[in-house]
Amino acid sequence: MSGTGLAYRITRLRHRYGSRLVLDVPSLDIARGETLAVIGPSGAGKTTLLRLLQFLERPSEGRIEYEGTPTVVPMPIETARTVSTVFQRSLMLDRSVRDNVAFGRRLRDGHELVEVDALLERLALKPLAKTNARSLSGGEMQRVALARAIATGARVLLLDEPAANLDPRNVAIVEAMIRELQIRGTTLVLVTHNTHEARRLASRTLVLIDGQVVEVGPTAAVFDSPANPHTRAFLSGELVY
Amino acid sequence: MIAVVALTFRVTGIALLVATILGVPVGAALGLARFRGRRLITLVLYTGMGLPPVVVGLFVYVALSRSGPLGALGWLFTPAAMIAAQTIIAFPLVAALTMSAVDGVDQDLRLQVRALGATRWQLAWTVLREARIGVTAAIVAAFGGIISEVGAVMLVGGNIEGQTRVLTTAIVLYARQGDFALAMALGLILIALALVANAVLLQLQGRSR
Numbered sequence: 060m061s062g063t064g065l066a067y068r069i070t071r072l073r074h075r076y077g078s079r080l081v082l083d084v085p086s087l088d089i090a091r092g093e094t095l096a097v098i099g100p101s102g103a104g105k106t107t108l109l110r111l112l113q114f115l116e117r118p119s120e121g122r123i124e125y126e127g128t129p130t131v132v133p134m135p136i137e138t139a140r141t142v143s144t145v146f147q148r149s150l151m152l153d154r155s156v157r158d159n160v161a162f163g164r165r166l167r168d169g170h171e172l173v174e175v176d177a178l179l180e181r182l183a184l185k186p187l188a189k190t191n192a193r194s195l196s197g198g199e200m201q202r203v204a205l206a207r208a209i210a211t212g213a214r215v216l217l218l219d220e221p222a223a224n225l226d227p228r229n230v231a232i233v234e235a236m237i238r239e240l241q242i243r244g245t246t247l248v249l250v251t252h253n254t255h256e257a258r259r260l261a262s263r264t265l266v267l268i269d270g271q272v273v274e275v276g277p278t279a280a281v282f283d284s285p286a287n288p289h290t291r292a293f294l295s296g297e298l299v300y
Numbered sequence: 301m302i303a304v305v306a307l308t309f310r311v312t313g314i315a316l317l318v319a320t321i322l323g324v325p326v327g328a329a330l331g332l333a334r335f336r337g338r339r340l341i342t343l344v345l346y347t348g349m350g351l352p353p354v355v356v357g358l359f360v361y362v363a364l365s366r367s368g369p370l371g372a373l374g375w376l377f378t379p380a381a382m383i384a385a386q387t388i389i390a391f392p393l394v395a396a397l398t399m400s401a402v403d404g405v406d407q408d409l410r411l412q413v414r415a416l417g418a419t420r421w422q423l424a425w426t427v428l429r430e431a432r433i434g435v436t437a438a439i440v441a442a443f444g445g446i447i448s449e450v451g452a453v454m455l456v457g458g459n460i461e462g463q464t465r466v467l468t469t470a471i472v473l474y475a476r477q478g479d480f481a482l483a484m485a486l487g488l489i490l491i492a493l494a495l496v497a498n499a500v501l502l503q504l505q506g507r508s509r
Contacts, residue, residue: 142415144412
């Protein structure tokens, strides 16, 4: 049984697509309220890890416990709803920005939290509230996707490159929002290519290369004195996939 | 004449409604789910889309004739038989085109909707709503297919004046009698009615955006 302070406990997880091993995580704990950055080159298995943590896929082998209970797919809906994901591709529903942001909230109880309006304001989306979300720019869609996931009220948020391709002003807006979530105690798993972002936001960092966990530890230690040669190669830009 | 127009709309309207009520859920289920036999059902639906209406009429005629399996219903040469035949013609169009529309909704968007906490039913409804333009197109195609149809309604309805005569069968009759002016006039009325009905459907499609 996991301790009460854990959001996830992963044990001997191996995940395959066909015969190809795409993820191998011998063990990993994610504490409630922590922010874990997941970094690594493209194709390292970062997004697959998020899908498993969101209960969208059943692990080929091994075990993922969520809040002390082994996960199953499909997960009971009440538990599944405590986790939400912002995928790397910001896919919008063919409706207004406001309706997109309120979508997950409405799925739950048919009512909207006042928070929807606050989130629109917070992420500089209020002037766009009535605009069809599909007509937005990429950066605006990324902010809508983040607001939409936050509005669900999930206590775990899995963020796949939430600030990629954003201009500095928008990066600041998104990162300020993420900091606010940290203060609220939301558990965050942040997949990023941006090592500076990981440094700014995450207390711990996991380095995935070719599906393998090569290093995990406090962010400062991983970046300043990486123990693993692969991590050093990746951080210095030598390891490019 | 008004009775003919009214019956045309009644028969086509009810057939379209029944085909939509049955065809949209079937098409949505086929577009959403992956299961054994899906390809076979798809093949049957695609074939159904190309079925000659007169052949459908023939089957319905045989089924509803006095010695047929559904003869006890007493529907032959009544509007009910015409509605049944048109429903069978419209159903594969609605179901197959709805399936294509639902299938065309981005798979990653479905994952995103699940990750936002949708139940299976909420996911199905959301995807169907995303596919609404294609679903409306399916209904429009089915409407066009059955309002212009003549073979099946002629066979099972019998083109009885005041009872089962609709615009298309009236056009055939007057053309055969050499009254081309009247036949042409009815043809123009049919086209105008189809135009109005499609305009209403398109308006609904536009409003849902």
